[in-house]
Amino acid sequence: MSAFSDALSVTTTGLRAQATRLRVLSENIANADTPGYRRKTMPFELQRVDQGVVGVQPGRVRLDQSELERIHDPSHPMANEEGFYEGSNVQLIIEIADAREAQRSYEANLKMFEQTRQMSSGLMDLLRK
Numbered sequence: 001m002s003a004f005s006d007a008l009s010v011t012t013t014g015l016r017a018q019a020t021r022l023r024v025l026s027e028n029i030a031n032a033d034t035p036g037y038r039r040k041t042m043p044f045e046l047q048r049v050d051q052g053v054v055g056v057q058p059g060r061v062r063l064d065q066s067e068l069e070r071i072h073d074p075s076h077p078m079a080n081e082e083g084f085y086e087g088s089n090v091q092l093i094i095e096i097a098d099a100r101e102a103q104r105s106y107e108a109n110l111k112m113f114e115q116t117r118q119m120s121s122g123l124m125d126l127l128r129k
Contacts, residue, residue: 004120006053011116013055014109017044018102020058025099028090035071035078037088039064039095064089 024042031037040061047057066089074083 004116004123007116008113009053010055011109011113013047013057015106015113017056017058018106018109021102022099022106024061025095025102028095029092029099032088032090032092032095034088035076036068036086037090038068039066039088039090 021042021044024040028039041064042061043059044056045059047055068089069087070084071087072083073079073085076085078085
């Protein structure tokens, strides 16, 4: 029965990590047009769940240090003397692709969780007979 609880623990860590990743990606998408906004990135780190069982956990959120987009709009309140201001470094195509990947990974973890739970329930039914 331990293998079932280990599998459930690992899939649970995957669900939590992907949910956190989706939150970070949605913040990036929401702030794509915010001047001076730096894209947030979040790596995954290995996490020991039980004896010898390893899962994942969200790492520390970091700011992308790539250059901010330089936008020419002399009428913008944040524009300098030359008419430029710094936009964000968020690229919507990348964020949407990452969000789709995170969503699919979340769904795969959820499917694995459900299958493990069904297998555990089936085993209990067999043992009762």
